[in-house]
Amino acid sequence: MPIIVNLDVMMAKRKVSAGDLAKAIGITPANLSILKNGKAKAVRFTTLEALCRELNCQPGDILEYVPEEGSD
Amino acid sequence: MKWNDDKSLLLTRVCVWLSAVALVLLCVSAPWLFSWFIQKRLILPPQSRDYFLVTTYTVAVPAAVALYMMNRLLANIRKEEVFTEKNTRYLRGMSWCCLAAGLIFLVSSFYYLPFFALCAAAVFMALILRVIKNVFAQAEEIKKENDYTI
Numbered sequence: 001m002p003i004i005v006n007l008d009v010m011m012a013k014r015k016v017s018a019g020d021l022a023k024a025i026g027i028t029p030a031n032l033s034i035l036k037n038g039k040a041k042a043v044r045f046t047t048l049e050a051l052c053r054e055l056n057c058q059p060g061d062i063l064e065y066v067p068e069e070g071s072d
Numbered sequence: 073m074k075w076n077d078d079k080s081l082l083l084t085r086v087c088v089w090l091s092a093v094a095l096v097l098l099c100v101s102a103p104w105l106f107s108w109f110i111q112k113r114l115i116l117p118p119q120s121r122d123y124f125l126v127t128t129y130t131v132a133v134p135a136a137v138a139l140y141m142m143n144r145l146l147a148n149i150r151k152e153e154v155f156t157e158k159n160t161r162y163l164r165g166m167s168w169c170c171l172a173a174g175l176i177f178l179v180s181s182f183y184y185l186p187f188f189a190l191c192a193a194a195v196f197m198a199l200i201l202r203v204i205k206n207v208f209a210q211a212e213e214i215k216k217e218n219d220y221t222i
Contacts (some may be wrong), residue, residue, distance in 0.1 A: 035222045041221060064191075
């Protein structure tokens, strides 16, 4: 998928563990893992808001658009 | 899950078990039952009892398979695994069982015409189950999408 989730990079920068972050934003560690591994199909605005609040960053710091090869 | 939903599910399971018991009783008592039936209806030749027995025992197979699938489906629903690939497969299987029963009744209607009504009912039921199966397949997709929305 051309949207890359850079959540692990941001978490490393802020030195936050997955368990703590999951608890802070109110989702299960399993769901956070799905998001981190890029398996998620969609992200709710409420989740994104909580992530930005807890990691003190912008949505662009977590999500990145990389054009697919072969597409224009 | 709410208490009422649980109760409704239990009622359905009890009905499925009762149907299974009824099926076994029918299979056991079929020879006696059809002898009595043919005696009551004098238009039927006595040797037609064998035809009735063949119909009963061949229909019992898809009926038993469908009941087994129903039981598995209900067990999955109780585990709150509703819209899964397995359940869609069970519904598909049940639909085929109904169609098989319909075909057996269609063949049987050559010696006893009222079986044609059962054939129509079974084929219609197969059709309804197919539509439900299609709905389940679609719901499975939506659930997958929902599960991966964080």
